[in-house]
Amino acid sequence: MTESFGTRLRARIDKYGPLCVGLDPSPELLHAWGLDDSPAGLEHFSRGVVDAVSDLAAVVKPQSAFYERWGSRGVAVLERTVADLRDAGPLVLLDVKRGDVGATMAAYAEAYLDRGSPLAADAVTLSPYLGFGSLAGAITSALAADAGVFVLARTSNPEGARLQEAVAGEIYEGVRAANAGRDPLGSVGVVVGATVTDPGYPLDRLNGPILAPGLGAQGATPADVGRLFASVRHAVLPSASRSLLADQTGLRARTERYRDECAHYLTP
Numbered sequence: 001m002t003e004s005f006g007t008r009l010r011a012r013i014d015k016y017g018p019l020c021v022g023l024d025p026s027p028e029l030l031h032a033w034g035l036d037d038s039p040a041g042l043e044h045f046s047r048g049v050v051d052a053v054s055d056l057a058a059v060v061k062p063q064s065a066f067y068e069r070w071g072s073r074g075v076a077v078l079e080r081t082v083a084d085l086r087d088a089g090p091l092v093l094l095d096v097k098r099g100d101v102g103a104t105m106a107a108y109a110e111a112y113l114d115r116g117s118p119l120a121a122d123a124v125t126l127s128p129y130l131g132f133g134s135l136a137g138a139i140t141s142a143l144a145a146d147a148g149v150f151v152l153a154r155t156s157n158p159e160g161a162r163l164q165e166a167v168a169g170e171i172y173e174g175v176r177a178a179n180a181g182r183d184p185l186g187s188v189g190v191v192v193g194a195t196v197t198d199p200g201y202p203l204d205r206l207n208g209p210i211l212a213p214g215l216g217a218q219g220a221t222p223a224d225v226g227r228l229f230a231s232v233r234h235a236v237l238p239s240a241s242r243s244l245l246a247d248q249t250g251l252r253a254r255t256e257r258y259r260d261e262c263a264h265y266l267t268p
């Protein structure tokens with residue numbers, strides 16, 4: 001048995017800083033890197049990111065959608081990318097935002113969290129809009145595999161606010177219960193965008209990690225992260241994709257700068 005996801009995440013943040021690098025090989029970014037929009041382009045881009053950021057990022061978060069565009073050939077590149085990342089060191093958070101009825105969730109958990117699966121990651125993103133309880137089996141499977149999940153609570157996009165404000169309480173309470181008594185950090189996280197003005201809950205009660213996308217391209221700054229997550233500095237993972245990946249040449253330097261700025265604002 002390995003250590004729990006929460007324990008491994010805490011150790012990785014302590015050693016490498018808090019940054020999550022989003023790996024989003026969109027057609028625009030492939031072109032910006034001088035690559036074809038093709039499975040070969042995806043592979044080149046993904047390798048470039050793994051090589052440039054593996055010793056700078058606590059976590060790397062591949063966005064599955066950009067691989068799925070290419071069907072089985074794209075998914076094959078995603079499988080190799082996940083394996084490359086796991087060999088290189090960062091924890092892998094596979095961004096799939098899955099949410100469905102229990103039996104279907106069990107199949108998703110097998111696909112993404114079962115250690116023998118070709119797509120096995122350290123953690124996945126889950127969508128709770130079929131009810132937090134519909135994720136119970138997937139959460140149990142994740143914990144049994146020493147993996148983690150991040151459940152959407154308050155996303156970074158403006159369209160989410162009204163719907164999510166109505167139901168976020170159920171999600172936060174479910175996450176809090178799942179993490180009770182876990183030390184040093186539970187393995188059930190939430191997603192709270194760095195762009196939101198108020199998470200609507202005392203996040204320090206969660207005892208779990210917080211993924212905070214929205215840094216850079218969506219307008220949030222490291223100072224915003226410091227302010228919004230002051231009570232959970234040890235547990236927040238600010239995440240940026242496009243603002244880091246804009247071109248290959250500057251990727252490493254930008255990642256270092258974001259990591260250092262986020263670490264600065266998250267140091268008590």
Ligand SMILES: O=C(O)c1cc(=O)[nH]c(=O)n1[C@@H]1O[C@H](COP(=O)(O)O)[C@@H](O)[C@H]1O
Binds near residue numbers: 193240243
């Ligand atoms: O789960 C996510 O990572 C996520 C949650 C959220 O609230 N907002 C959000 O933009 N994301 C993801 O973050 C990535 C976009 O990051 P940027 O390119 O930095 O804006 C995409 O892969 C989104 O799916």
